[in-house]
Amino acid sequence: MKIEDLKKKLGTLQSFIYFDENNFLREKCSDEDVIQNVISEFESAILKWSNPFPLEDLLFFYGTIGNLYRIKGEVKPAIEALSKAVELSEGNNQISNLIRLGEALKYAGKHQQALSKFNAAIDQCAKQENSQLLDFAYQHKGKCLLEIEEIGEADECFRKAMDLRVQKGDESLIDSTQRALNFIKRYGGLE
Incomplete structure (x- = not known):
């Protein structure tokens, strides 16, 4: 094959x-x-x-x-x-x-x-001045922080990911981060 x-x-x-x-x-x-x-x-x-x-x-x-x-x-x-x-x-x-x-x-x-x-x-993205994957790194770091109940830090990572994804203009990525932010509101009570 x-x-x-x-x-x-x-x-x-x-x-x-x-x-x-x-x-x-x-x-x-x-x-x-x-x-x-x-x-x-x-x-x-x-x-x-x-x-x-x-x-x-x-x-x-x-x-x-x-x-x-x-x-x-x-x-x-x-x-x-x-x-x-x-x-x-x-x-x-x-x-x-x-x-x-x-x-x-x-x-x-x-x-x-x-x-x-x-x-x-995230460090590799900074060294290479490559923001193409930085939003993914922040998104997944945010999910990890959410699981260990570091809600404020998770929210910060999701917001950084969202800013980058809005710049990219990719609606599916924006939607994914919005779901994470909505989840954090329900789970962690953040606004």
Whole structure:
């Protein structure tokens, strides 16, 4: 199977992935078998690949497999795959993989380690003068802070993410942050 075919399969998963309003807006899946089938296809493709992977493809595989395991709730293989992706990556790839690894650590209940990864992503954005992923880093850091009941800091992160997302003009990202701000109002009583 070609990598393009595997990428197309990821698009079919969106209808099975949702944000759980009852669990701090964590990503969950409505059909774990569908996600497991895609994970298995990705893992099988890695084993069957005859040529050495280009680094970009290898990062895509590790990042995708780790992210899908996290959504499925299997944090150990998620952390392993995403740690490998962070180790191999640099630049924007490293920033996105730090955010994904932070999420996996958060799902594993390792909130301080997760915050460390989100802060590293924020620092990398500043060093590279790259705000393209900064809103994601703030959004995910905010969700982590929310889970450990650091409501004021979480609100601050969501507001920074919102400012950046309004500048981007991406309505789906703005909506995602607005849901987080609405959640924080209900959960933490902030206005």
